[in-house]
Amino acid sequence: MPASDIPAPAIELSQVVKTFKSAAGEFTVLKGVNLVLLEHEFVSIVGKSGSGKSTLLNMITGIDHPTSGEVCVGGTEIYRLNESQRALWRGRTVGIVFQFFQLLPMLTLLENTMLPMDYCQVYAPGERPKRAQDLLALVGLQDQAHKLPAAVSTGQQQSAAIARALATDPPIIVADEPTGNLDSRSADVIIQLFDQLAGQGKTIAMVTHDASLTERTRRNIIIVDGELVDETVGRALPLLNDRQMLQVTRLIQRQTFQPGAAILSEGQAVDTFYMIDSGQVEIVLKARRGGELVVARLGPGEFFGEVELVYGGDSVASARAGANGPAILATLSHRAFLQLLSDSPLTGDAIGKIVQARLAENRAADRRRR
Amino acid sequence: MLAMRPRWRKVLADLWENKARSLLVIVSIAVGVFSVGMIAGAYVIISHDMGASYASANPANIEMRTAPFSDELLAALEQVEGVEAAEGRCFTSVRVRTGPDSWTSLNLVSVADYRESQINLLVPLEGAAEPGRREVLLERNGLEKIGAAVGDVLEFELPDGTVRSMPVTGIVLDQSSNAGDFLASPLAYVSFDTLVWLHQPETYNRLYVTVSSDSNDEAYIRQVADAVNDRLERSRCQVYRTHVNKTNEHPLQSTVQAILGVLGALGVLIVLLSSSLIANTLSALLSQHQRHIGVMKLVGGRTFQIFGMYIVLILVYGMIALLIAIPLGGQAAYALAQLIADQMNFNLLGYRIVPLAFLIQTVIALGVPLASGFVPVNNGSRATVLQAVSGYNPGAVQSGWIDRLTSQAAERLTWISRPLLIALRNTFRRKGRLALTLFTLTMGGAIFVAVFNVRSALNNYLDSIGHYFLADVALNFDRPYRRNEIEDVALRIPGVEAIEGWTYASAEVLRPDDTVEVNLQILAPPAGSTLVSPNLLSGRWIEPGDEKVITVSEGMLEHYPDLQPGDTLRLKIAGQEDEWTVVGLFKFVGVQGLVGYASYETISDLLTQPNQAFTYRIVTDQHNYAYQDQMAATIDRHFRDLGYHVSLAEAGSDSLDTAAESLDILITFLLIMALLTATVGSMGLAGTMSMNVLDRTREIGVMRSIGAVDWVVMRTVIIEGLIIGLLSWFMGCIVAVPITSLLSAIIGQTVFATPLDFTYTVTGVAIWLGLVLVLSALASVLPARNAARLTIREVLAYE
DSSP: OOOGOOOOOEEEEEEEEEEEETEEEEEEEEEEEEEETTOOOOEEEEOOTTTSHHHHHHHHTTOOSEEEEEEOOOOOEGGGGGGHHHHHHHHHHHEOOOOOOOOTSSSSHHHHHHHHHHHTOSSSSTTHHHHHHHHHHTTTTTTTTOOGGGOOOOOHHHHHHHHHHTTOOOOEEEEEEETTTTHHHHHHHHHHHOOOOOOOOEEEEEEEHHHHHTSSEEEEEEEETTTTOOOOHHHHHHOOOOOHHHHHHHHOOOEEEEEEEEEEEETOOOEEEEEESSSSSSEEEEEETEEEEEOOOOOOOOSSSSSHHHHSBBOSSEEEOOOOOOOEEEEEEHHHHHOOOOOHHHHHHHHHHHHHHHHHHHHHHHHHOO | OOSOOHHHHHHHHHHHSSHHHHHHHHHHHHHHHHHHHHHHHHHHHHHHHHHHHHTTTOSEEEEEEEEEEOHHHHHHHTTTTTTTEEEEEEEEEEEESSSSSSSSEEEEEEEOOTTTTTTTTTEEEEEEESOTTTTEEEEEGGGGHHHHOTTTTEEETTTOOOEEEEEEEEEEEEEETTTTTTOOEEEEEGGHHHHHHTOOOOOOEEEEEESOOOOOOOOHHHHHHHHHHHHHHHHHHHEEEEOOOOOOTTTHHHHHHHHHHHHHHHHHHHHHHHHHHHHHHHHHHHHTTTTHHHHHHTTTTTTHHHHHHHHHHHHHHHHHHHHHHHHHHHHHHHHHHHHHHHHHHHOOOOOOOOHHHHHHHHHHHHHHHHHHHHHHHHHHHHHHHHHHTTTTTTTSSSHHHHHHHHHHHHOOTTOHHHHHHHHHHTTSHHHHHHHHHHHHHHHHHHHHHHHHHHHHHHHHHHHHHTTTTOEEEEEEEEEEHHHHHHHHHTSSTTEEEEEEEEEEEEEEOOOOTTTTEEEEEEEETTTSSSSOOOOEEEEEOOTOOOOOOEEETHHHHHTTTTTTTTTTEEETTEEEEEEEEEEEEOOGGGOOOOOOEHHHHHHHTTTTTTTTEEEEEEEEEEESSSHHHHHHHHHHHHHHHHHHOOEEEEETTHHHHHHHHHHHHHHHHHHHHHHHHHHHHHHHHHHHHHHHHHOOOOOOOHHHHOOOOOHHHHHHHHHHHHHHHHHHHHHHHHHHHHHHHHHHHHHHHHHHSSSOOOOOOOHHHHHHHHHHHHHHHHHHHHHHHHHOOOOHHHTTTTO
16 A cells, blocks of 8 residues: 555554542542554444543544643644633534534524534625525435424434534544444444544544444454453454453563564464454465465465464464565464463364364365365 | 624624523612612702702701790890891791691791891792781691682691681791791791781790801800890890801701711621622523533633623623612612602702712722632633533532431431422532522511611600600690699699699809800709609609709710719709709710709799699590590680690600601601612522523433422422521521611711610511511522423433
């Protein structure tokens, strides 16, 4: 991919810590979070109640201050702005959608949609009603524009909130449980809208704890007790519970292999579990007649090394970085891997099935290489 | 609709959609603006019109009651240096029939030439402008008392008992002749050539003089008065009493202005109270709008934009209040001025908007809400998005000493129910709001109680003045009669128990250079009289055997600040100058002029009327007013039947009743102001209770979800209102003490020229207790009903 095609970071959080002080003492909600969201990404942020996901959103939207660390959104270090500057910046840069819509009840849907344009002085006053009407049409509310929020359904209210979030044409949309208060049909409409917007180039960060929604986003960030779960771990081992994922996140190490570089050699003793973060890994068997046979090409979120770790013995195949680019791998020690399997029977079962399948594939490959 | 930007649409919606709250704020601003506008308008109108109307009659700068004098002397007086013009009039005291058996006294004034008259001008109001021969014009002020109209024929009883009938041919206004004298008899006007028919000599007994130079310089006027006095004395014409007046200042102008000043101070207080109510309401509004503010900030609204929206909202509240208060205040100002003008007998120059009142109202209507709303709006609009959206407010519920106290009480006093405890604790949760509400209601109550106290102090004062008029019937003759003769006749009338013959004299207090410092009216009861019970400030009362000894009212201290019992004053009585020893100072109504008491024996000797008296004080066997009135009529008829020349027989308390009537107006106005403050106070309470209910919507939902029925929810709210009411009552009773003291001092000084004694009466306290409980309950019922109406679903979904 040419360098110019690589999307630039839309949101960057660096070592962000947020500590709340109360009569009961200090409580750290975000513990040194590092996060980069690229332009045009549609990202879901999931976590249990109290995990810190809303605080994380507040950091991104400039609603709250980090105790330490840096937040850079759309190239602006937002905590260097004062409250008023940040309000204007927010109005122009970030569209926010809430679970409870937060429409002003005394204004019609059209007026609610026009409000950010009014505050941020974007679009000429004469153009604003038309733009608001267009946005309402985009979310299917062209016929409801002059109704008060209380006069339309909750799904329509949320659609209107999205129209309002788009009013100033911000490059970033942040949604906090946007479907949490909606029936499944309305929720589906909202997610389709987000999908469409992401397709049009918006960066969308959506907090949710609905697992079905995370499947529809292109990235899924899991937050547990104020820390982010490594996304590779989340993708590779989705059946771990949150704490186990976090534990694995803390244990993994990252290794980068240049294109074609060997990761494992056939017959080599294996003591590491490999999860692919980015790039491609080729699993290769030596052909009897010489040469080699590529039995599998594994991509991000897939893993290897598990067969040897489960059954013992040396590597049954070689593994190398794909030719198209470097492969970045997250690795876990043999001991930690076995502990993981014992702690998470579901993961153990799933990996057991994968091992069986891969062994079957190896046997078939063996026959082929003869 | 779309022409308006959404943020201004929101302002409009905030104004329109919560009508009760908007109304509360608007009315609380309007009440203050109205009262200040009314008082300021009346003050300006009175200040201008009272003087202008008075001056338009070209009032006499010098008024002298004299022995009869003729045109020749009048012509000579016009030559005295400093005299611009001099006019003589003849005052004849008669009685006019007001019913088959009822008469009232009246002064018939005859003017030599109405058309040429230049002083104390009459303004024709209805009918003829001057009386023809054997016709009479009535002065407006006496119409009600006499009950006559143009065309009626009135019967007048002359001093010699003759009855004459004359038709009323016109109504006139005389702003000058009785100005400032509440106790004066009504006036009627006849032509000079009617005098003979009325058995009166064609001479003058009243001299009116205007001065040629500065007619508003009192020192100069007194100087001319001294010169006129000298000229009269040289002609052996005795002067009984002298009054000096400035041309452009009504004699009661400063009194009226001082009273309007007191009312104005109350108006300012109402503004202050309403401002605390506004602050409270706006603070609650901002707190309820925290989420809206958060949303607005989220979509790009900056602090100054949000601040601007709420400031505009406040200005709109102020503008609406102004639109209500300006016309109402203007009308009320004129009505108040008209009422005062009617009482004081002068004309207003017509209805008008007073620019100063308009300006003050505008400044108050816009400035006070802005000032009181600034802090809540500033704080509210500065709220961070996080606070606003999350409702994060760690200070909202605190565990203070009240909670500890109520918890301890609950442990010991098991009869205190939990709902009552909740109400008790709720009362003290929003301490700032509670403080503002208590302040408003306390001040309202304190003023209410203070007005009752002042009313009581005024009545006590009148009672104490009544001690100088202890007789049941006052009987005056128009010539002196021997005392033992009158006593014999009177004691034969059934019901008469005792009688005392009094005499009186006019005295001039002389300065070392023989000019007159001040006139003094000397009353002379027999030494040892039981019909005077003086309120002595220092020294002693007149005792038998006293000669050239006098007691004087405290007003004399204005002229002689160091005057003490034992000091002497040089008095000129019946043309004789002598040193008199002051043996005592007593409290008396200052504005009725200076009064002194001396022994009958000394004064009757001076007047060369030993054992004779003009006036008699009679004690009857019953002392209620109806009996006194009836006895006055009986005694009057009895003496007239025997051929005595009775000029007046009236119940002893008549004069005091007239004085009390005029005070009633003042009390009424004070009560109106007190009720206005109480209204603002109870509006404050209603607002607070509504806000409290709104704040606790979620808690009410929880209460409901665990079984609280409507009545329990309502009771909690109403009890909270009653606790606030009771607290304010208690504090109001305490704050009433200094307010009473201040009001008593100001009103006493302006009305009686002496501070009133501090009085604290339970009447006001008890009425206010009842009123505040009713107001508190009423103020809480609506919020309580709203609270009880909320369903659990609504409440727990309340966002």
